[in-house]
Amino acid sequence: MLLGDSVQIKEINEIIKQVAPTDVTVLITGESGTGKEVVAKEIHNASKRKDKPYIIVNCGAIPEGIIESELFGHKKGSFTGAIEDRKGYFETADKGTIFLDEIGEMPLGTQVKLLRVLETGEFLPVGGSKPIKVDVRVIAATNRDLAQEVVSRNFREDLYYRLRSINIYIPPLRERKSDVKILLDYFTKIYSEKNNISFPGFTDEALNYIDNFPWQGNARELRNFSESILVLYPNKLVTLEEVQKQLRAYNLSENFNVPMIMDVPPKRNENEFLFRALLEIKSDLIDIKNELRKREIEEIKNEIKEDDFVIPKEKAMGMTLDEVEREVLNYLLKNNSWNIEKVSSILNQSQRNIYNKIKKYKLEKVYN
Ligand SMILES: Nc1ncnc2c1ncn2[C@@H]1O[C@H](COP(=O)(O)OP(=O)(O)OP(=O)(O)O)[C@@H](O)[C@H]1O
Numbered sequence: 513m514l515l516g517d518s519v520q521i522k523e524i525n526e527i528i529k530q531v532a533p534t535d536v537t538v539l540i541t542g543e544s545g546t547g548k549e550v551v552a553k554e555i556h557n558a559s560k561r562k563d564k565p566y567i568i569v570n571c572g573a574i575p576e577g578i579i580e581s582e583l584f585g586h587k588k589g590s591f592t593g594a595i596e597d598r599k600g601y602f603e604t605a606d607k608g609t610i611f612l613d614e615i616g617e618m619p620l621g622t623q624v625k626l627l628r629v630l631e632t633g634e635f636l637p638v639g640g641s642k643p644i645k646v647d648v649r650v651i652a653a654t655n656r657d658l659a660q661e662v663v664s665r666n667f668r669e670d671l672y673y674r675l676r677s678i679n680i681y682i683p684p685l686r687e688r689k690s691d692v693k694i695l696l697d698y699f700t701k702i703y704s705e706k707n708n709i710s711f712p713g714f715t716d717e718a719l720n721y722i723d724n725f726p727w728q729g730n731a732r733e734l735r736n737f738s739e740s741i742l743v744l745y746p747n748k749l750v751t752l753e754e755v756q757k758q759l760r761a762y763n764l765s766e767n768f769n770v771p772m773i774m775d776v777p778p779k780r781n782e783n784e785f786l787f788r789a790l791l792e793i794k795s796d797l798i799d800i801k802n803e804l805r806k807r808e809i810e811e812i813k814n815e816i817k818e819d820d821f822v823i824p825k826e827k828a829m830g831m832t833l834d835e836v837e838r839e840v841l842n843y844l845l846k847n848n849s850w851n852i853e854k855v856s857s858i859l860n861q862s863q864r865n866i867y868n869k870i871k872k873y874k875l876e877k878v879y880n
Pocket residue numbers: 514515516542543544545546547548549550551654655731732735767
């Protein structure tokens with residue numbers, strides 16, 4: 513399970529549950545640090561292949577000249593230095609899963625071979641003449657816009673369509689603020705246990721700041737932040753100033769993917785075709801739902817009537833910022849049946865922040 517209680521993460525967990533038992537190819541997209549690798553691993557772990565190899569290949573980290581031999585293996589003598597036959601990742605991953613990370617970086621020539629494996633399960637090793645057949649489930653990920661890459665002719669259109677049929681998109685953390693708290697609790701808990709440091713937590717002000725921080729590096733940035741905070745400020749309540757200081761000092765750290773092998777049991781899914789069709793429909797529905805949600809919020813924003821909302825100039829001049837905030841919040845709550853989730857989306861604030869303000873301004877439930 514992917515951690516988080518946002519609608520988006522719940523939907524992703526749902527899709528993982530549905531796709532995992534099948535052999536369909538899945539494309540995972542999202543900004544750097546959103547958890548693409550976590551999703552890939554979850555799919556493998558929830559599949560029938562979980563005790564078979566899980567091979568991670570970072571397509572961006574392998575030099576163009578050797579990527580084909582790395583993926584598909586080579587025959588002795590096929591190029592200088594090929595002193596013996598060598599198995600590629602696809603063969604090593606037989607009966608298991610191969611995770612092609614940074615698929616957008618794969619050279620065009622290699623993409624042709626990959627498409628063939630996806631279609632037929634067969635490939636030719638470099639310098640070989642006999643095709644090898646494997647049973648491998650492919651999961652791919654990228655933080656690039658593949659559609660754009662197709663337009664710029666860096667990515668093959670046919671492969672793009674083949675991969676895209678099941679696309680899991682992980683939205684950036686700043687668009688699912690309710691997950692920040694959950695991830696923060698999780699990361700601080702594991703690091704405090706691992707390092708044996710007691711962690712009393714953050715002040716309210718600090719938490720509020722963390723909730724609303726943009727987290728450009730997504731969950732990875734939040735994880736690194738949690739780790740540094742624990743080490744720098746052990747055994748004390750961490751303040752807003754300390755959080756701000758740490759976030760200014762913070763640098764994104766790279767993580768590298770290395771191939772790793774685990775053991776597992778197989779079985780093909782006969783109904784794969786049907787499943788695929790159903791899942792495509794499901795993934796389209798989710799896109800539509802997301803679009804509708806966005807539009808609903810836009811509509812609410814447009815519906816706000818000026819007279820209702822704009823505080824007369826003379827009045828506004830005499831009001832404090834807090835009073836203005838109270839008025840705006842009260843208006844939105846009343847007009848949205850006190851739906852905190854909706855109001856928090858409209859104001860792009862965390863739900864906790866909205867609850868705090870309700871308490872602060874002692875707002876009462878009144879509906880329009
Ligand atoms: N929902 C989540 N629950 C728990 N941990 C998460 C979650 N999302 C991300 N993480 C953690 O955040 C870090 C970054 O995730 P991951 O490596 O999967 O990102 P990515 O999308 O593959 O990024 P990149 O594009 O840079 O490779 C990892 O340490 C991962 O364990």
